[in-house]
Amino acid sequence: MLIEHRGRRPVVDPTATVAPTAVLSGDVRIGPRTRVLHGAVLTAEDGAITVGAECVVMEHALVRARSRHPVVIGDRVLVGPHAHVNGASIGDEAFIATGASVFPGAVVEAGAEVRINGVVQVNTRIPAGEVVPIAWVAVGDPARILPPERHDEIWDVQRGLDFVGTVYGVPVEEGMREIMRRQSEFYAAHDDDEVID
Numbered sequence: 001m002l003i004e005h006r007g008r009r010p011v012v013d014p015t016a017t018v019a020p021t022a023v024l025s026g027d028v029r030i031g032p033r034t035r036v037l038h039g040a041v042l043t044a045e046d047g048a049i050t051v052g053a054e055c056v057v058m059e060h061a062l063v064r065a066r067s068r069h070p071v072v073i074g075d076r077v078l079v080g081p082h083a084h085v086n087g088a089s090i091g092d093e094a095f096i097a098t099g100a101s102v103f104p105g106a107v108v109e110a111g112a113e114v115r116i117n118g119v120v121q122v123n124t125r126i127p128a129g130e131v132v133p134i135a136w137v138a139v140g141d142p143a144r145i146l147p148p149e150r151h152d153e154i155w156d157v158q159r160g161l162d163f164v165g166t167v168y169g170v171p172v173e174e175g176m177r178e179i180m181r182r183q184s185e186f187y188a189a190h191d192d193d194e195v196i197d
């Protein structure tokens with residue numbers, strides 16, 4: 001399904017395939033011979049999503065962009081089922097496995113892998129060819145890649161990365177009441193969406 005959002009429409013290369021149950025919303029550009037499979041959602045809230053050539057965005061993946069955090073996915077990238085790419089840059093020939101999460105401001109460089117259920121935190125850089133192992137967490141720039149049971153070490157780095165400010169654009173002191181008031185208002189822009197195909 002192609003949806004006009006905030007006056008912007010998806011553009012799909014004629015050699016690409018978008019499954020009938022996939023959703024492309026807003027300023028989404030799909031490159032040549034790229035395949036977007038069933039249930040995938042690519043939603044450009046008020047920032048662009050650009051997907052290169054010969055990529056596969058698999059079932060139920062979510063790719064989300066906002067103005068301060070566009071999404072750029074290079075060529076020959078796999079975004080696995082149930083993966084979450086939010087406001088990040090993914091280099092050529094990178095592998096984002098099933099259930100992996102890549103958060104705003106993150107950069108996964110060319111040929112890097114984020115394996116099953118791996119997490120790349122906000123404002124974190126994964127160097128070219130590096131691997132985030134299954135269920136591990138990458139945090140910081142340069143990235144420290146740690147197993148989830150080392151939560152205290154992860155948090156020591158993550159605390160300084162400003163997750164709330166990066167993702168929601170507000171200081172952490174605002175609290176959930178203000179964050180959710182703003183989020184509800186922001187997503188109300190979908191009230192004016194128009195299905196174009």
